[in-house]
Amino acid sequence: MTKILLVEDDSAIIENLSAVLKAEGFWVQAEAGQKEALEALQKESFDLLLLDVSLQNGNGFTVCSAVKAESDTPVIFLTASGDEFSVVTGLDLGAEDYIRKPFRPRELISRIRSVLRRCGKTGAIVxxxxxxVDTVRALVTKGGADCCLSALEYRLLLFFLNHRGMVLTRGQLLEEIWDAAGEFVNDNTLTVYIKRLREKIETDPQNPTIIRTVRGLGYKLE
Structure with a gap:
């Protein structure tokens, strides 16, 4: 799974953007400051960095310089600083892209995937x-054949993957689907989606081994 380090000092943006990225199948760690980001990079390897320019106790340019001095990890600056100097400085430091706030989530996801492909960081296979499940290309295959999941079925599968080993209640799953559909989804609809998803990904949908039912609690992806 593609690992992203999000370095941003706005807690609301961290919360919202992390949710968007996780829903798309990315693993996300968020830090608010330059010091914390550099410490995270010492402990963990990431496939991509999303950096704000203005940070607690420092700036994104310093983080970008440190990253590029040690690795080829791609960097995307995500900031309200849209002046020419900031853009040129970020790109001169080796950043792969520079996205100005406010941004459209779908455009951001598209540009993240484009950078990952360009930099050969597309090994996000589960x-x-x-x-x-190829979370970069949004492709799901079984035995080499395309599963042809709908957008909501894929979103549901990613939600399970991002919470692997955890029991998810029907309420949690309903909230996830409701958010994706943009309209009210009832309990019966969730049952239909689970059934359809199992029919496409399970070898024996009547005896599922991937998405298991936890009686009285919900579902769990083993």
Missing amino acids: ELGDLR
């Missing part, structure tokens, strides 16, 4: 038996 395998569950003969089920293969």
Whole structure:
């Protein structure tokens, strides 16, 4: 799974953007300051950095310089500083892209995937038996054949993948689907989506081994 370090000093942006990225299948760690970001980079390897310019106790330019001095990890600046000097400075430091706030989430996701492809960081593959999920290309195959998931079915599968091993209640799943659909989704509709998803990804949908039912609690992806 593609690992993203989000370095941003606005807690509201961290919360909202983290939710968007996780819903798209990315693993996200968020830090608010330059010091914390540099410490995170010492402990963990990431596939991509999303950096704001203005940070607590420092700035994104310093973080970008440190990253590029040690690795080829791609960097995207995400900031309200849209002046020419900031843009040129970020790109001169080796950043792959520069996105100004406010931004459209779908455009951001598209540009993240474009940078990952360009930099050869597309190994975001999750395998569950003969089920293969490529979270960068949004492609799900079983035994080599395309599962042809709908947008909501894919969103539901990603939600399970991002909470692997955890029991998810029907209420949590309903909230996720409701947010994706942009309209009210009832309990019966959730049952239909789970059934359709299992029919496409399970070898035996009547005896599921990927998305299991936890009686009285909800569902769990093993």
